Amino acid sequence: MSENAPALVMGFESSCDETACAILQDGHRLLASQIASQVDEHARFGGVVPEVASRQHLAALFPLVERTLADAQLTLADIDAFAVTRAPGLIGALLVGVSAAKALAFALDKPLVGVNHLEAHLLAARLLASPPAFPYLGLIVSGGHTALYVVEDGGRFTLLGNTRDDAAGEAFDKVAKLLGLGYPGGIAIERMAQSGDPDAIAFPRALKAKTTLDFSFSGLKTAVRSYLQTHPATPESLPDICASFQEAAVDALVRKSVQALKQHRLQRLVLAGGVAANTRLREHASKAARRIGVECYLPERWHCTDNAAMVALAGFERLKRGERADATLNAAASEHRF
Ligand code: KG4
Ligand code: ZN
Numbered sequence: 001m002s003e004n005a006p007a008l009v010m011g012f013e014s015s016c017d018e019t020a021c022a023i024l025q026d027g028h029r030l031l032a033s034q035i036a037s038q039v040d041e042h043a044r045f046g047g048v049v050p051e052v053a054s055r056q057h058l059a060a061l062f063p064l065v066e067r068t069l070a071d072a073q074l075t076l077a078d079i080d081a082f083a084v085t086r087a088p089g090l091i092g093a094l095l096v097g098v099s100a101a102k103a104l105a106f107a108l109d110k111p112l113v114g115v116n117h118l119e120a121h122l123l124a125a126r127l128l129a130s131p132p133a134f135p136y137l138g139l140i141v142s143g144g145h146t147a148l149y150v151v152e153d154g155g156r157f158t159l160l161g162n163t164r165d166d167a168a169g170e171a172f173d174k175v176a177k178l179l180g181l182g183y184p185g186g187i188a189i190e191r192m193a194q195s196g197d198p199d200a201i202a203f204p205r206a207l208k209a210k211t212t213l214d215f216s217f218s219g220l221k222t223a224v225r226s227y228l229q230t231h232p233a234t235p236e237s238l239p240d241i242c243a244s245f246q247e248a249a250v251d252a253l254v255r256k257s258v259q260a261l262k263q264h265r266l267q268r269l270v271l272a273g274g275v276a277a278n279t280r281l282r283e284h285a286s287k288a289a290r291r292i293g294v295e296c297y298l299p300e301r302w303h304c305t306d307n308a309a310m311v312a313l314a315g316f317e318r319l320k321r322g323e324r325a326d327a328t329l330n331a332a333a334s335e336h337r338f
Contacts, residue, residue: 002320002321004320004321004322005026005027005316005320006081006111006319007080008024008025008074008079009024009027009079009081009083009319010023010065010081010104010312011023011024011082011308011309011310011312011313011314011315012101012308013084013085013117013120013307013310014061014085014089014093014094014096015087015088015089015094015306016048016053016089016090016093016143016306017037017039017056017306018035018036019035019038019057019064019097020033020034020035020036020306020307021033021034021061021065022309022311023072023074023079023312024309024313024316027313027320028126028313030127031071031072032068032069032072033068033307034067034068034308035306035307036056038052038060039183041056042183043182043183046182047173047177047183050090050091050092051092053092053093054092054095057096057097058096061097061100076104076108077108080111081110081113082101082111082112082315083112083311083315083316083318084097084100084102084114084315085114085115085116085117085311086098086114087114087116087117087331087333087335088116088117088118088333088335089331091331094331094332098114098331102329112324112325113325114325114329115314115315115338117311118140118145118149118336119314120314121140121273121310122138122149122157122270123151123154123310123313123314123317124303124304124310124313125138125298125299126313127309128297128299131297132268132297134151134152134153134154135150135152135153136151136266136267136268136269136270137264137270138150138157138272139270139276139285140272140273141168141253141271141272142167142168142169142273142274143173143184143274144167144170145162146163146167146215146217146253146275147159147160147162147163147215148160148162148213148260154314154317155317157338159336160264161213161215161260162214163215163216163217164207164214165216165218166216166217166218166221168217168275169186169275170217171217171218171221171249172185172186172189172246172249172275173185173186175189175224175245176188178221178225178228179192179233179238179241179242180233181242186275189245190242190246190280192239193239193242193246193280194239194243196240196242196243196244197239197244198247199244200243201241201244201245202244203223203224203227204220204223205248205252205255206219206220206252207252208255210259215256217252220248220252224241224245227241228241246278247280250284254285254288257269257285257289258292261289261294262292267295268294268296268297269289269294269295270299271285271297271299274304275304276298276304277304277305282298285298286298
């Protein structure tokens with residue numbers, strides 16, 4: 001272990017609508033991980049309201065720190081370093097976590113690092129009991145992002161493809177809204193799709209050409225909207241619509257992942273981000289990877305959606321390399337270089 005590696009890292013996540021705190025030991029042993037979800041607060045507005053999110057983070061954060069410490073049977077004095085998501089996300093929400101981490105690090109005179117939320121998602125599979133070796137292909141599918149990265153090691157990420165419009169999770173959320181399934185939409189669609197026929201409706205798969213590793217989901221969302229204009233959803237047809245939409249989205253994600261694995265001769269595929277909790281995606285990706293002799297790694301579902309364990313892990317990697325943030329550490333709403 002490098003001399004810079006801290007034994008106990010406390011991580012914070014507050015980029016969107018989950019406030020989270022976790023304590024990681026030696027970069028792999030999770031001692032405690034707590035999440036305070038704001039889903040109920042935002043559900044009545046049909047989506048995340050940034051101002052509400054910031055206020056909720058503020059109210060939730062310190063009680064959460066106490067719970068996390070109690071769970072790990074530790075006190076703040078035991079923590080060796082702090083890591084926090086600093087970008088990308090809702091700026092007011094990010095600032096709550098960044099300010100809290102900064103305050104604790106400076107009050108306790110302990111090291112601090114800022115991490116990128118995507119980097120944290122891409123490393124979450126390293127929390128598995130049998131983690132993937134580097135390099136691997138990371139498919140990150142969340143509410144704000146859909147991209148393919150080569151994860152060269154804990155600190156080098158090469159972007160291969162990105163969405164040109166909506167993120168996959170955004171498409172799930174928007175289609176769920178169209179179908180009156182409420183917010184958040186991904187899990188609602190998955191549940192409804194269980195009793196539906198994925199081949200009932202042939203929704204489009206965009207950007208099929210082998211010349212790009214980019215994604216596009218806005219056409220799929222529009223196709224569902226057009227379909228509903230001529231075939232209004234009924235309780236009988238809803239499962240088929242959900243299953244067919246889910247199939248089209250999953251198919252596009254898996255197809256590009258397989259293309260990237262082949263083109264870049266990678267041996268491992270890792271799923272990351274909230275949509276990676278989707279059972280159909282997990283099954284389809286595993287099967288497709290197996291078919292081409294690639295190992296597929298599926299983080300636990302609660303490590304796919306937003307959490308602070310992945311932030312502590314990404315922070316540990318940075319701290320190990322000797323990185324230290326100072327009092328100028330700031331949040332950024334959009335930043336895709338890490
Ligand atoms: O990673 P995440 O928790 O937050 C962001 O960084 O965006 O991802 C949230 C997204 C939402 O769009 C949500 O609808 C989607 O992940 N999601 C799912 C499922 N669970 C969460 N989408 C499809 N199927 C699921 N089971
Ligand atoms: Zn996320």
